Amino acid sequence: MKRTSIATKIILLSCGIALLLMVMGCFLIAQYQVKLLSHVAESQIDVKENRFMSRFYTEKEEMRDQLDKLINHVSKLMNSVDVIYEQTFQFQVQNLLMHPMIIAVEFCDKDGRPFISSWKSKGEIKIGAQTPDEINLSQFPFIKKHTNIPAIEIIQVFYTTKPLEEKLFFLKNVEIVDIRQTQISIYSKLRNLFLTQSLGSCLIVFLLGLSLILSLRRTVLNPIQELMIISRQLKDQDLSVDIRSKSYSHELELLVEALAQLLDGFRQIIADVKENAYLLSNSADSITDIAEELTTHSEEAESKSNNVAEASVQISANIHSIANSVEQISDNIETVSSTSDYLFNNINSVANSIEELSSSLTHVGERAQNGTKIAEQAVLLAQKAGKTVNSLRHAADEIGGVSEFIQRIAHKTNILSLNATIEAASAGSAGRGFSVVAAAIQEFAEQSSRAAKDITDRIVGVQKGTSEIEAAFNDVSTIIRQMNESSESISFAVIEQTKAVQEIANNALEADERARNINISIDELSRTANDAADNTAQVALGANDVSTRIQGVSESISFNRQISHQINETAIVLNHLSGNLKFMIDPFKVKPSTNITENKSTSEEKQI
Amino acid sequence: MKSIVSEKKKLPETKRQFCSFQLADHSFGVDILDVKEIIDEVTLTKIHHAPPEMLGFVNIRGHVHLVLDLRLLLNFPSKPIDESSRVLLFHPNVGESFGVMVDQIGHMIEVEDSMIEYRIADENVSGIAREFRKTELEKGVCKLTNKLLIILDATKFLSAVELKR
Numbered sequence: 001m002k003r004t005s006i007a008t009k010i011i012l013l014s015c016g017i018a019l020l021l022m023v024m025g026c027f028l029i030a031q032y033q034v035k036l037l038s039h040v041a042e043s044q045i046d047v048k049e050n051r052f053m054s055r056f057y058t059e060k061e062e063m064r065d066q067l068d069k070l071i072n073h074v075s076k077l078m079n080s081v082d083v084i085y086e087q088t089f090q091f092q093v094q095n096l097l098m099h100p101m102i103i104a105v106e107f108c109d110k111d112g113r114p115f116i117s118s119w120k121s122k123g124e125i126k127i128g129a130q131t132p133d134e135i136n137l138s139q140f141p142f143i144k145k146h147t148n149i150p151a152i153e154i155i156q157v158f159y160t161t162k163p164l165e166e167k168l169f170f171l172k173n174v175e176i177v178d179i180r181q182t183q184i185s186i187y188s189k190l191r192n193l194f195l196t197q198s199l200g201s202c203l204i205v206f207l208l209g210l211s212l213i214l215s216l217r218r219t220v221l222n223p224i225q226e227l228m229i230i231s232r233q234l235k236d237q238d239l240s241v242d243i244r245s246k247s248y249s250h251e252l253e254l255l256v257e258a259l260a261q262l263l264d265g266f267r268q269i270i271a272d273v274k275e276n277a278y279l280l281s282n283s284a285d286s287i288t289d290i291a292e293e294l295t296t297h298s299e300e301a302e303s304k305s306n307n308v309a310e311a312s313v314q315i316s317a318n319i320h321s322i323a324n325s326v327e328q329i330s331d332n333i334e335t336v337s338s339t340s341d342y343l344f345n346n347i348n349s350v351a352n353s354i355e356e357l358s359s360s361l362t363h364v365g366e367r368a369q370n371g372t373k374i375a376e377q378a379v380l381l382a383q384k385a386g387k388t389v390n391s392l393r394h395a396a397d398e399i400g401g402v403s404e405f406i407q408r409i410a411h412k413t414n415i416l417s418l419n420a421t422i423e424a425a426s427a428g429s430a431g432r433g434f435s436v437v438a439a440a441i442q443e444f445a446e447q448s449s450r451a452a453k454d455i456t457d458r459i460v461g462v463q464k465g466t467s468e469i470e471a472a473f474n475d476v477s478t479i480i481r482q483m484n485e486s487s488e489s490i491s492f493a494v495i496e497q498t499k500a501v502q503e504i505a506n507n508a509l510e511a512d513e514r515a516r517n518i519n520i521s522i523d524e525l526s527r528t529a530n531d532a533a534d535n536t537a538q539v540a541l542g543a544n545d546v547s548t549r550i551q552g553v554s555e556s557i558s559f560n561r562q563i564s565h566q567i568n569e570t571a572i573v574l575n576h577l578s579g580n581l582k583f584m585i586d587p588f589k590v591k592p593s594t595n596i597t598e599n600k601s602t603s604e605e606k607q608i
Numbered sequence: 609m610k611s612i613v614s615e616k617k618k619l620p621e622t623k624r625q626f627c628s629f630q631l632a633d634h635s636f637g638v639d640i641l642d643v644k645e646i647i648d649e650v651t652l653t654k655i656h657h658a659p660p661e662m663l664g665f666v667n668i669r670g671h672v673h674l675v676l677d678l679r680l681l682l683n684f685p686s687k688p689i690d691e692s693s694r695v696l697l698f699h700p701n702v703g704e705s706f707g708v709m710v711d712q713i714g715h716m717i718e719v720e721d722s723m724i725e726y727r728i729a730d731e732n733v734s735g736i737a738r739e740f741r742k743t744e745l746e747k748g749v750c751k752l753t754n755k756l757l758i759i760l761d762a763t764k765f766l767s768a769v770e771l772k773r
Binding site for chain 2: 412419422442
């Protein structure tokens with residue numbers, strides 16, 4: 001089983017690595033702890049040594065001080081005694097040597113030579129002149145003291161520090177042994193710890209492997225197994241598998257999605273191919289049918305071409321009849337030649353009449369120019385008349401001014417007469433005659449005023465008339481101007497026409513000549529028609545040739561028929577091939593074809 | 609009134625003469641003996657602060673005359689001076705030298721005295737009524753063949769101006 005082997009490989013590898021790492025970690029930690037422990041022990045021992053050394057030194061100093069005091073005490077005691085006896089001396093020495101540390105005492109003279117010494121030897125105090133050499137005093141420390149005692153210049157005390165040192169060393173050793181023992185006990189405890197740690201890590205690794213196996217089986221192996229099943233189905237060319245519906249983890253879901261899309265695409269392609277194969281087989285069938293039909297058609301064509309050959313023979317006969325009609329045409333052309341003679345005569349008469357037209361047109365042109373001159377004169381006259389009318393209006397205006405003046409005079413006269421009447425009235429009866437005169441004057445004034453008003457009215461009428469006349473003259477002059485323009489344009493047109501007529505005349509002459517040429521060429525035509533008749537006979541020969549060619553065509557059509565037979569055979573082969581293709585594609589199981597068509601229709605609808 | 613009385617004495621004949629004129633299409637007349645002159649071309653010098661009835665002064669041959677607007681005195685609307693406007697100057701015995709502006713001058717009319725109907729001054733009227741009478745400018749009505757001519761009293765024109773104020 002490959003899949004399990006993969007899983008076990010993964011699990012075993014990961015578990016082994018984890019175990020190795022953990023054991024290594026434990027070992028390193030233990031090593032580190034051991035090192036730490038030994039280091040701590042060493043440092044403890046160092047501390048003990050140092051303490052021992054310092055203590056030894058201080059004890060030594062203390063002892064020295066003690067000895068010093070003792071010697072001082074002895075010297076003082078000896079100094080206080082007037083005479084030194086041997087007993088006292090011995091007593092003092094004994095006293096000194098009572099001290100356990102002192103080994104020997106020497107009393108020296110001025111030169112430093114000892115004259116009396118005492119020493120310890122096997123627990124007894126001995127006195128002599130000099131210490132024996134067997135007791136090597138030089139290896140011991142000593143205290144040298146100068147005294148005031150007569151005869152004894154220097155007291156030398158030798159002492160030993162050995163017991164003290166031994167005592168301290170013993171103490172130190174005891175402590176070190178204690179440390180060593182604790183170290184060893186810690187070592188044993190550490191070993192136990194290491195053992196338990198390794199056991200625990202093994203347990204953890206075991207649990208981890210178990211959980212890994214479980215989770216892998218659940219999350220990876222099951223989907224993979226399903227995928228395997230699907231792939232086996234695909235291997236069996238069954239494309240109708242649906243793998244979308246299940247839910248996996250994200251990556252697998254993506255994978256499955258992609259696979260599903262691929263499968264969909266593949267499914268569609270296969271469906272298309274299937275359909276196309278079906279179509280192809282159908283069309284191959286139809287091609288065979290068509291080829292068969294083609295064969296029958298070509299047979300028909302062959303028979304028809306035979307018919308055509310017969311018809312061509314008929315055609316050659318017809319061409320002979322055409323040759324006859326061509327001869328008739330040459331006769332007709334001769335009659336045409338006579339008609340063209342008649343045409344030539346007619347064209348001659350046309351040219352003559354056109355020349356007449358040209359001369360009459362020149363006459364018209366002269367008249368038109370005359371008309372222009374007359375119109376110009378009329379314009380001048382009209383302008384003159386307009387000026388006259390203008391002066392008439394000025395005169396009327398002046399008359400109007402005069403009549404106004406007259407009216408004013410009449411008013412004045414009226415007032416004068418009124419004043420005269422007033423004066424006459426105030427004159428009373430004497431002015432009576434005058435008042436009559438005044439009344440007459442008043443009447444006269446009124447009359448003159450009325451006449452002036454009348455004149456003014458008339459003059460206004462005259463003014464209106466003159467203005468109307470002026471307008472009429474303006475109209476007249478404009479009309480005359482227009483006439484002038486039109487007559488000028490007429491004369492221009494006449495000139496143009498004259499030119500055109502001249503050209504026509506020229507053309508008519510040319511036409512005359514051409515007609516003559518036509519006559520000649522028609523003669524030539526009749527000759528060529530005769531030639532044509534000869535040629536048609538040749539054409540008849542050619543028609544015979546055509547009929548032979550058509551027979552060749554019918555042969556080639558029979559060749560065609562053979563080719564169509566071949567086509568039929570190849571179509572049959574194609575049909576076989578399409579059947580094979582269909583057979584090859586059929587094993588691909590696609591969802592029921594109705595489903596596919598439905599899908600297609602829905603997609604088409606969406607597109608619409 | 610004095611003058612009229614004197615005129616009556618002067619003219620024992622029954623004929624009387626009036627100077628007729630037009631004012632707003634109405635015919636009026638004044639006694640010809642009160643009229644001194646008719647002037648056609650007038651150049652008025654306006655008097656400021658004067659009542660609107662006083663049109664201004666006019667200089668005629670070196671003499672200055674006051675010109676009144678008869679239209680306003682007769683309660684017609686005022687009208688600007690035009691070509692047919694004339695000034696009637698009165699005799700000094702009518703009042704201090706003055707004249708009136710009329711729209712158009714008419715003929716001198718001579719009529720029988722019997723054709724005139726004078727307004728009879730009621731002597732019994734007193735007080736305010738009498739004062740009111742003073743302002744009455746018309747003296748009477750002259751019956752002509754086709755119309756009536758209202759005859760005005762020229763002597764009351766000046767006092768009418770004063771009373772109007």
